[in-house]
Amino acid sequence: MSETAGVAKAEAPGLGAWLAFGACLIAVFMQMIDVTIVNTALPSLTADLGASRSAQLLVISGYALAFACTLLTAARIGAMVGRRQMFLMSVAAFTAASVWCGSASGATELVIARVAQGAAGAGMAAQTIAILTAGFPRERHPLVFALYGGVAGFAGMLGPIVGGVLLTIDIGGWGWRSVFLINLPVGVFAFALAWKFLDRSRPEGRHRLDLVGAALSGLGLFALIAGMAQIQQHGWRLDLVAVTCSGLVLTAVFLAQQRRRTTRGADPLLRLDLFGNPGFRIGSMLVGAFFGLFTAFVFAASITMQDVLGYSPLLTGMVMTLFALGAGAGAIGSLILVPRWDIWALAAGIALFGGCIGAGGVYLHLVDGVANALLCAGPVFAAGFGVGLFGVQLQPMMLSGLDAKRMTEASGVLPTIEQVGNAVGLTVLTTVFFASHSLGGAIMMMGAIAAVALMLAALTVAMPSRAHRERAALSAS
Incomplete structure (x- = not known):
């Protein structure tokens, strides 16, 4: 079976395919709800950890930046080691990083844990389209994508509400930590479903990770997105515009490098075709x-x-x-x-x-x-x-x-x-x-x-x- 396989028997999806799809839905729910749920807990964790204004912003933006800047690399690693393997590792890492966030003893530690959480979230998200398209025939794609997109959108809007409920009921006296620790049982359940029902086939052929492309894409996206985020906060300052423009330049260099790599017959990080x-x-x-x-x-x-x-x-x-x-x-x-x-x-x-x-x-x-x-x-x-x-x-x-x-x-x-x-x-x-x-x-x-x-x-x-x-x-x- 080829590397495109994500769920067994893609031609005739049965219960196993739908349960594997359920693991993807749980993963995207965790990934998306953690974008917004932390906003509700920010005042509480700020008071508890003594977080500075910059640390507060990094708790939010660190997750988003790590997520955005590692997606292409995570997708290529998934093609190399197998979608199932990469998805399982990412779910486990996301769950562990969530526990790390919930047990952080300081603002700096929380920021680092959030970056790890965002990178692990990218590892999950970068496999999902491949898993869904391989696990279901084309005539089912509108349905599965509708469910997938609905869960993703619903989770993002539900984040502040769930955060407020968790802070109100204060499970175990955890306070703000509960918005992260709640991912532990959810992540374990998603991992169990994926372990049981995702296809175990290994990818065919040999693939290599384009390290130069990974560095260029990561740095380019980081400069581009971080620069625009800072412009949003501080206005169109010359230094921030320069950072954003450097991101555009690095992205252009990345695209040129990917074109050359494709021409030589090597595995690109991004297939421009x-x-x-x-x-x-x-x-x-x-x-x-x-x-x-x-x-x-x-x-x-x-x-x-x-x-x-x-x-x-x-x-x-x-x-x-x-x-x-x-x-x-x-x-x-x-x-x-x-x-x-x-x-x-x-x-x-x-x-x-x-x-x-x-x-x-x-x-x-x-x-x-x-x-x-x-x-x-x-x-x-x-x-x-x-x-x-x-x-x-x-x-x-x-x-x-x-x-x-x-x-x-x-x-x-x-x-x-x-x-x-x-x-x-x-x-x-x-x-x-x-x-x-x-x-x-x-x-x-x-x-x-x-x-x-x-x-x-x-x-x-x-x-x-x-x-x-x-x-x-x-x-x-």
């Missing part, structure tokens, strides 16, 4: 832009409701919950609408989101910021529905034109594109919105989000049709 497929190329642009847009929207919406419109945290949470429910309905609806309408369903979804946000900006202007939350309930739900319809089915659609081997090569590429999109979205948000941090700024931001969403709808229509994607996949096989 993936982008020769029109569906994957356009889909990559859509994924990066969408994640940047969505990150900016969620962050701006929460601050706008509380700081500009005067909503209470409870009312803000209710509005965002309604949006999340709409996204869940859109994810479910996509299973019916996308098979029927293909790319037009996705374009309609993101256009619906943009239209609702644009109408919301007009409404805030007309009422001078005195908004009726009940009146906005319908558009908020509809906006969420559009996001769910678009976001959940975008990845399986862009992968459907690739053969099985190329799908596994995308396992580390897609999450990396998502992370870069997140960083760019927050940086642009800082420039466009927080320069004024007022009602006018909020309306301007909503207009910008609506405009970008409508441009994404137009770009989505340029995606190859289902018939073209199927022909491309057959010719590549």
Whole structure:
């Protein structure tokens, strides 16, 4: 069996394939919830450990940076040693790092443990697409990706809520430590499922890790994402712009090095021929832009409701919950609408989101910021529905034109594109919105989000049709 195998009997998935998929869902739940759950515990751990302001930021950003900068390398290691082996090692490492976080005696130790946790999370995430595409036939991909994307999105939004509950009930008197220690039983369960049901085959052939490429990609992504994160915090200072530009230069050098390596017939860290497929190329642009847009929207919406419109945290949470429910309905609806309408369903979804946000900006202007939350309930739900319809089915659609081997090569590429999109979205948000941090700024931001969403709808229509994607996949096989 080839290295693309992640679950046995991919042609006819049975209970074992679904239980292996369950291990992936548990892993992504832990990985995503730990992005946001720590925000709730930050005041408590700061007081307990005496963490400085910089240490507090590193507790949050250290995880995200380690995750983003190691995805490509983790995907290649998975192809070398086997997806099952890499996934099991990463789940074990993530669980151990979570216990380390929960038992840290100082702020510096916690930051180091969070970096280890983020790198282990990348090890899990970088195998998932390869496992799912190998474990299920193409006709099941929309369903499994809908479930996978729904769990990932739900976990990120659930993080602050779960964190608040754990701090309130204070299991064993652990306080803030419980937000990390809760991963121990969850991680053990995920490991047990993966150990039992993931395919045990070893990869065929000999593969070598491109150490130069790993260093260039890691350093380039670190400088790029860290630079943009610092710009978000401190503004467009010359030194921070220089760091960000150095990241762009290193990334360009990395891409050139990967092209040369591919030409020589060596194993590259990133297969650039993936982008020769029109569906994957356009889909990559859509994924990066969408994640940047969505990150900016969620962050701006929460601050706008509380700081500009005067909503209470409870009312803000209710509005965002309604949006999340709409996204869940859109994810479910996509299973019916996308098979029927293909790319037009996705374009309609993101256009619906943009239209609702644009109408919301007009409404805030007309009422001078005195908004009726009940009146906005319908558009908020509809906006969420559009996001769910678009976001959940975008990845399986862009992968459907690739053969099985190329799908596994995308396992580390897609999450990396998502992370870069997140960083760019927050940086642009800082420039466009927080320069004024007022009602006018909020309306301007909503207009910008609506405009970008409508441009994404137009770009989505340029995606190859289902018939073209199927022909491309057959010719590549």
